[in-house]
Amino acid sequence: MSAITDVDGVLVGHHHRIGDGWVTGTTVVLTPDGAVGGVDCRGGAPGTRETDLLDPSNLVERVHAVCLTGGSAYGLAAADGVMRWLEERGHGFRVGSGAHEVVPIVPAAVLFDLPAGQWGNRPDAGFGYRACEAASGGRPAQGCVGAGAGARTGGLQGGVGTAGVSTPSGYTVGVLVAVNAAGSAVDAATGLPWAADHEVDGEFALRAPEPSEGGRAGAVAPPEPPLNTTIGVIATDAALGKAQCRRLAGAGHDGLARALRPAHTMTDGDTLFALATGAGDPVADHRVLDELCAAAAACVARSVVHGVLAATAVPGSSVPAYRDRYPAAAP
């Protein structure tokens, strides 16, 4: 599928509301049986929960879901609903003798989409719960869905994108991001995404516009106030330890650096999580880890491109989608 759900055991669900003053949503990446987790937070304005436990020196190894959500810090409430959904099914860190005595581990990160909808309309616990109910192992919807419903980037609509790849060692790496960067994903001089060169098997289906076309379109003014933050998850079926997962998450930020200019600003809360579902001993050869990290960076870059290409105009918003702004290039 070339998606995060290429990784066995990884499910994705979206829930969003668009219309009637609402433009926001939540995406959950579910690993109900637990995946070793890591995080790297490199934006200047993050909104997060349950990231401290992912420090490699800390106790808890396994994560049961990652919650990505709109709503700025208010949206952290969505993770409450993800926890409830997992608890009802007995998924979590065991803290007692009963099968129901679990504490689901649900790290979360938010993006800032509050100006996209009416004040007060942001994800709550119900969004997280419904995103779990919608989760499946199929190819996730992209564009203005889930946590990307209200996303914008560099004056264009942002959104959810996903990509996957097999590494030379035979592992699968998949990524899902919600692109809402203060920076731009598109080179205004050419009309092409900065990371278009990361394309695999013609996946972007872009047409190279005449240089004059790109120049004619020109730079797109960022919205005021600018929205911000790109958040995402990197998953792999390799067996990794927590410290290795943190490195994988860090490598993903190289993908953001390639796909967004600028990336990691003081108003971006850019945060990437890594989940490793593989059983057995962690990868021992650092060259294999480097392969996974390179794949993570590339898949993050590709996912950003997919998120922008899949985005569509949102009712009530004057922000154009890439496909409307650069029709000569768009697929």
Add this chain to the structure above:
Amino acid sequence: MSAITDVDGVLVGHHHRIGDGWVTGTTVVLTPDGAVGGVDCRGGAPGTRETDLLDPSNLVERVHAVCLTGGSAYGLAAADGVMRWLEERGHGFRVGSGAHEVVPIVPAAVLFDLPAGQWGNRPDAGFGYRACEAASGGRPAQGCVGAGAGARTGGLQGGVGTAGVSTPSGYTVGVLVAVNAAGSAVDAATGLPWAADHEVDGEFALRAPEPSEGGRAGAVAPPEPPLNTTIGVIATDAALGKAQCRRLAGAGHDGLARALRPAHTMTDGDTLFALATGAGDPVADHRVLDELCAAAAACVARSVVHGVLAATAVPGSSVPAYRDRYPAAAP
């Protein structure tokens, strides 16, 4: 008062439920006008939210409340209610032109008290909201209240403690902790708290028991499973930058080291926040910061002692309070 509320602009509120299968609660430390914030998380099993933004290299400087709560990771929901209370009053980081367009910054940390009550009974957003409604600048209640309602430590009841002091430079430092450590706050050989020597002005009112009395009482078996985690807030009226606040929070952990044996275990989520309410330029003389840090460490140690001394037997629990276990020493 010798309390965290000695610091101007700092309010404290508790909300808890004890009885009918409930033994848990939430404590909020409110700085509605904003205080520069820092955090240091040194336990091996933390449950936190909004700690990444406190990194000194990140954008947001000011915190509007810290939420301390029981309920393990489920209890993070209490912070949703703290955010709502603050938003309704227009307190928060401004994100739009309207006075109501704010995002309250509410870092939070949890302690593990789930075995104290019936499964499923843990703080939700309503606990955080009601703790805010109860907040005042008076001397906070101590013992089995708020986040300390279900707290235990080393086989005794734990609880909330607070202490304050003036530094030689004329600043005020105040601390509030909820003591639920896996380790013990009491030297079983003497029956006295490890940090009894940090007493100021006879505040503990302890009587030194005969050595034989301490020996007779002997070590108290820790509960199985052990509860764990000590969380707290250090406040000062000095003007500090974010990096200085992080150092102040770190110094507080020296107080935990003195007051708890062991401290900072792999199952403790020990997390301390620091809030600086002072206006103007941050303290420039590192010796003044060292004074504040020494005061923070001492006040944390004293607060742990107060939390244990103030604890009382909780209905339905077989865990003794210090005053019942060591009557010859207790005030």
